[in-house]
Amino acid sequence: MPPRSDRPDDYAGPLDQLEPLEPPDTETERSGPPGDRPAGVPAKPAAPALRPVEFARWIWRQLTSMRTALVLLFLLAIASIPGSLIPQERIDPNAVLAFKANHPSLTPLFDRIGMFAVFNSVWFSAIYILLMLSLVGCIVPRARVYAKNARARPPNAPRNLSRFPAYDAWETAEPRAVAAARARDLLAGQRRRVEVYETADETVVSAEKGYLREAGNLLFHVAVLIVLIGFAVTGLYGFKGSAAVISGQGFSDTLTQYADFTPGGRYDTASLPPFQFTVDDFNVSWKRSGAGVGTPLTFNADLSVTSRPGAKPSNYDLQVNHPLNVDGVSVFLVGHGYAPVVTVRDGKGRVAFKGPVIFLPQDSSFTSFGVIKVPDASPTQLGFEGYFFPTAALNNAGQPYSAFPDADNPVLSLIAYKGDLGVDSGPPQSVYVLNKDHLTPFTMGNGKPEALLLREGKTIALPGGAGSIKFDGYKRWVKLQISHSPHKIVPLVGVLLAIAGLLGSLFIRPRRTWVRLRTVDGRTVVEAAALDRSSGGDPDAHIADVARRLRPAADVDGGEAGITADCATADSATETKEHS
Amino acid sequence: MTETFAHISNNALYSATFIYVLAMLAHVVEWSMARELPAPAVTARPALVSAGGVTRGVTALPPAGSAAARAPVDDDGAERSDRFGRIGLSLTVLGLLVHAVGVVARGIAAQRVPWGSMYEFAITGSLAVVVAYVILVRRYDIRWLGLLVTGFVSIVLGIAVIVLYRPVGPLVPALHSYWLLIHVSSAAIAGGAFAVGALASVLFLLRSRLEAKALANPDAPRTGFLWRTPPAEAIDRVAYRVHAFAFPLWTFAVMAGAIWAQYAWGKFWGWDPKEVWAFITWVVYAAYLHARATAGWRGRAAAYVALLGFATFLFNFVGINLFGTGLHSYSGM
Numbered sequence: 051m052p053p054r055s056d057r058p059d060d061y062a063g064p065l066d067q068l069e070p071l072e073p074p075d076t077e078t079e080r081s082g083p084p085g086d087r088p089a090g091v092p093a094k095p096a097a098p099a100l101r102p103v104e105f106a107r108w109i110w111r112q113l114t115s116m117r118t119a120l121v122l123l124f125l126l127a128i129a130s131i132p133g134s135l136i137p138q139e140r141i142d143p144n145a146v147l148a149f150k151a152n153h154p155s156l157t158p159l160f161d162r163i164g165m166f167a168v169f170n171s172v173w174f175s176a177i178y179i180l181l182m183l184s185l186v187g188c189i190v191p192r193a194r195v196y197a198k199n200a201r202a203r204p205p206n207a208p209r210n211l212s213r214f215p216a217y218d219a220w221e222t223a224e225p226r227a228v229a230a231a232r233a234r235d236l237l238a239g240q241r242r243r244v245e246v247y248e249t250a251d252e253t254v255v256s257a258e259k260g261y262l263r264e265a266g267n268l269l270f271h272v273a274v275l276i277v278l279i280g281f282a283v284t285g286l287y288g289f290k291g292s293a294a295v296i297s298g299q300g301f302s303d304t305l306t307q308y309a310d311f312t313p314g315g316r317y318d319t320a321s322l323p324p325f326q327f328t329v330d331d332f333n334v335s336w337k338r339s340g341a342g343v344g345t346p347l348t349f350n351a352d353l354s355v356t357s358r359p360g361a362k363p364s365n366y367d368l369q370v371n372h373p374l375n376v377d378g379v380s381v382f383l384v385g386h387g388y389a390p391v392v393t394v395r396d397g398k399g400r401v402a403f404k405g406p407v408i409f410l411p412q413d414s415s416f417t418s419f420g421v422i423k424v425p426d427a428s429p430t431q432l433g434f435e436g437y438f439f440p441t442a443a444l445n446n447a448g449q450p451y452s453a454f455p456d457a458d459n460p461v462l463s464l465i466a467y468k469g470d471l472g473v474d475s476g477p478p479q480s481v482y483v484l485n486k487d488h489l490t491p492f493t494m495g496n497g498k499p500e501a502l503l504l505r506e507g508k509t510i511a512l513p514g515g516a517g518s519i520k521f522d523g524y525k526r527w528v529k530l531q532i533s534h535s536p537h538k539i540v541p542l543v544g545v546l547l548a549i550a551g552l553l554g555s556l557f558i559r560p561r562r563t564w565v566r567l568r569t570v571d572g573r574t575v576v577e578a579a580a581l582d583r584s585s586g587g588d589p590d591a592h593i594a595d596v597a598r599r600l601r602p603a604a605d606v607d608g609g610e611a612g613i614t615a616d617c618a619t620a621d622s623a624t625e626t627k628e629h630s
Numbered sequence: 631m632t633e634t635f636a637h638i639s640n641n642a643l644y645s646a647t648f649i650y651v652l653a654m655l656a657h658v659v660e661w662s663m664a665r666e667l668p669a670p671a672v673t674a675r676p677a678l679v680s681a682g683g684v685t686r687g688v689t690a691l692p693p694a695g696s697a698a699a700r701a702p703v704d705d706d707g708a709e710r711s712d713r714f715g716r717i718g719l720s721l722t723v724l725g726l727l728v729h730a731v732g733v734v735a736r737g738i739a740a741q742r743v744p745w746g747s748m749y750e751f752a753i754t755g756s757l758a759v760v761v762a763y764v765i766l767v768r769r770y771d772i773r774w775l776g777l778l779v780t781g782f783v784s785i786v787l788g789i790a791v792i793v794l795y796r797p798v799g800p801l802v803p804a805l806h807s808y809w810l811l812i813h814v815s816s817a818a819i820a821g822g823a824f825a826v827g828a829l830a831s832v833l834f835l836l837r838s839r840l841e842a843k844a845l846a847n848p849d850a851p852r853t854g855f856l857w858r859t860p861p862a863e864a865i866d867r868v869a870y871r872v873h874a875f876a877f878p879l880w881t882f883a884v885m886a887g888a889i890w891a892q893y894a895w896g897k898f899w900g901w902d903p904k905e906v907w908a909f910i911t912w913v914v915y916a917a918y919l920h921a922r923a924t925a926g927w928r929g930r931a932a933a934y935v936a937l938l939g940f941a942t943f944l945f946n947f948v949g950i951n952l953f954g955t956g957l958h959s960y961s962g963m
């Protein structure tokens with residue numbers, strides 16, 4: 051007999067005669083100090099005062115218990131929720147700014163507890179690190195137990211088979227040895243591991259199948275770790291960045307060209323590969339009529355790529371699902387927008403600024419917001435802030451809006467400022483924000499600041515001879531995500547292993563079957579019982595099937611035919627499914 | 631051509647909704663006719679102990695104790711109730727065929743897989759629910775789930791055709807990828823199975839409450855449709871199997887999404903709201919599978935976890951599509 055366990059909670063009844071179904075470390079050993087025992091389980095005598103080692107061991111057992119794993123999983127789910135409801139820095143920094151502006155009272159608290167960066171916060175990390183610890187603490191001992199048990203023979207039957215729910219018994223005239231041999235052949239024929247225990251009083255045929263389930267389960271849990279390690283490694287040795295490039299302009303892979311750049315902890319920025327490319331053209335088309343008007347149909351950027359200085363440029367058609375790969379770096383097209391081209395003259399009539407300025411799209415009709423800074427204007431610096439409407443229209447209130455994403459009727463609406471832009475001193479500024487601390491708006495006839503409305507080609511003079519602004523036209527720009535993710539194969543392999551392990555874990559159903567034969571008054575008394583070691587199986591059907599096949603045909607209606615006929619019933623169809 | 635097929639699709643989906651409602655009514659009649667019917671005779675050998683290897687934590691019920699509890703057998707009534715059950719199933723299968731025509735015609739009209747908007751996700755997802763149900767009826771004879779399934783699908787498809795409807799439109803460029811096929815088909819099938827699993831869990835909870843009451847009061851009469859469903863333990867087993875099928879598929883769908891994201895946007899995982907909720911759903915269902923193996927959580931508690939999992943799945947589909955921002959927001963209206 052295998053060692054008998056004293057499983058505290060879930061194996062009352064007949065099962066207490068079995069070795070634990072899961073390896074001891076997951077649950078059985080929780081019989082340490084205080085513990086959260088379910089009702090009805092007698093508490094052990096109060097634990098003696100804990101010594102540090104024992105205490106540490108107790109903590110470890112708590113951490114690696116199934117119940118803790120369950121609680122940690124729930125915590126992980128709950129902790130993710132704010133990350134989807136509150137804007138996150140990493141995803142949408144503009145939305146974070148807007149949220150902060152709208153909720154000034156919540157902001158300090160949220161900032162302190164990391165609500166704007168939930169997935170990097172201390173508490174989120176704490177939960178998942180604990181879960182990983184628990185996972186390791188769970189896998190290692192289980193793997194050890196499994197290694198020991200994997201080659202074990204099916205154990206002898208517990209004393210009292212009739213206490214199993216899946217149980218049947220019958221009598222037969224067949225000699226014990228013959229019946230036992232048939233039982234063995236039947237179970238072995240179903241690809242079960244079979245062991246026969248023979249004593250003077252009884253013969254027990256013990257069978258087991260489904261050893262690979264535990265292996266699958268362990269593989270799955272290990273693979274979860276591999277996936278996470280894989281993600282960490284690709285991040286650690288790679289980098290992520292983004293850049294906005296105006297059509298007609300170029301990009302070369304140096305730090306200064308990135309709008310943002312996040313190297314992994316182990317990435318050496320000196321090793322940026324020296325490629326460069328020019329965005330020759332950017333094409334976009336929208337659906338113009340019918341259902342789904344305004345949906346983008348296609349967009350693509352024509353690039354000329356030079357993989358290293360001096361190399362011959364080659365053309366590449368960059369699209370959303372068609373990234374550019376060059377020198378281990380991938381360039382993804384993730385967005386696009388408009389860059390109005392303006393000419394600003396200052397009070398002295400000199401051209402103080404001329405060129406395209408990137409405006410950021412605000413909605414699906416590409417109403418775009420942006421600022422134009424003219425630090426070179428004199429006598430005072432000039433600044434503009436406002437909107438670009440690709441297809442301008444007026445709403446009922448007389449306010450302009452964009453009716454369509456394409457540039458059918460481009461209009462620029464700007465408020466002009468004069469004063470000190472603050473670019474010459476102080477901390478570096480965002481190019482998309484106008485610092486108005488030392489700026490005053492130009493006022494129009496009624497003494498209020500008013501937006502200047504510019505059509506393509508139109509020039510508007512600023513009041514008081516401060517200069518003028520001309521809307522020359524527009525260009526398009528593309529937002530590129532540029533990243534280097536080495537060792538992608540690690541998480542990919544992890545994913546495949548996880549799914550393979552999961553399938554094994556969920557679809558292999560370990561089951562123990564016992565047939566006990568005893569001779570009583572010259573007849574053979576046969577008992578059969580089965581126990582599943584995982585949920586989802588139907589041991590009743592299995593035992594019914596075993597009973598049907600083992601009851602000698604002679605007892606039913608004489609002859610092999612009886613058995614065959616019996617097996618063709620609806621019930622045995624169920625059993626067949628069971629095995630499929 | 632687009633027009634014709636769009637037209638066929640719309641008509642088919644309206645008809646399918648109507649047929650499902652009829653099927654649901656048939657099942658309502660099935661249930662109400664069984665109100666006075668006694669529980670069928672117990673065929674299985676009474677279990678000797680409550681704790682079984684399969685559904686530890688689910689209590690098997692001894693047979694009714696008194697004559698009152700064993701109401702007289704009414705074979706005619708049983709047959710009448712059963713007939714409406716069969717009608718309900720036939721109508722469901724008919725609805726399924728018409729529904730499938732509607733989805734396929736939509737795809738032909740759009741000349742792509744019909745997975746570009748919330749309307750299209752809803753019609754495809756509800757189709758997956760019915761397919762899962764019909765397959766399981768063939769396999770495990772789960773017709774007892776008919777009322778809940780037809781009710782659920784009538785509601786989803788009804789909302790789709792009435793509220794969510796959008797004329798055939800183009801796919802946004804972000805979806806121009808065969809990964810759409812892999813990612814969405816696995817998610818839809820997993821979703822269909824999750825739905826059936828959730829409905830089975832609801833029935834399990836109802837039935838096990840009934841059994842608990844009967845255990846406390848063995849003499850109370852045992853009549854009504856719920857007494858004609860399989861024992862709680864068997865319902866629980868079906869629920870588990872459906873979830874066990876759906877979970878790896880959902881795992882695959884989420885992982886395929888991550889790989890697609892790496893391919894299209896250069897990062898596996900960006901925690902945009904849709905990804906967050908896909909992750910939450912995954913974690914909750916993992917918790918469900920764990921709960922089934924944790925003392926004190928088997929049975930009813932685990933079933934509630936499964937329902938929670940489905941709630942998070944629905945929230946991702948409804949809540950995040952409607953209010954969400956982020957890279958997935960094109961999947962909205």
Ligand code: HEM
Nearest residue numbers: 076114115116119181184185188267274555556916919923
């Ligand atoms: C990242 C965290 C984890 C995830 C995503 C996870 C996921 C899963 C899944 C999906 C299953 C179902 C497979 C099956 O039923 O056979 C499972 C089973 C299991 N897990 Fe985990 N798990 C995690 C952590 C843990 C930890 C920390 C432990 C240890 C306490 C653990 C112990 C187990 C055990 C013993 C089973 C088998 C349950 C059974 O017999 O049905 N898991 N896990």
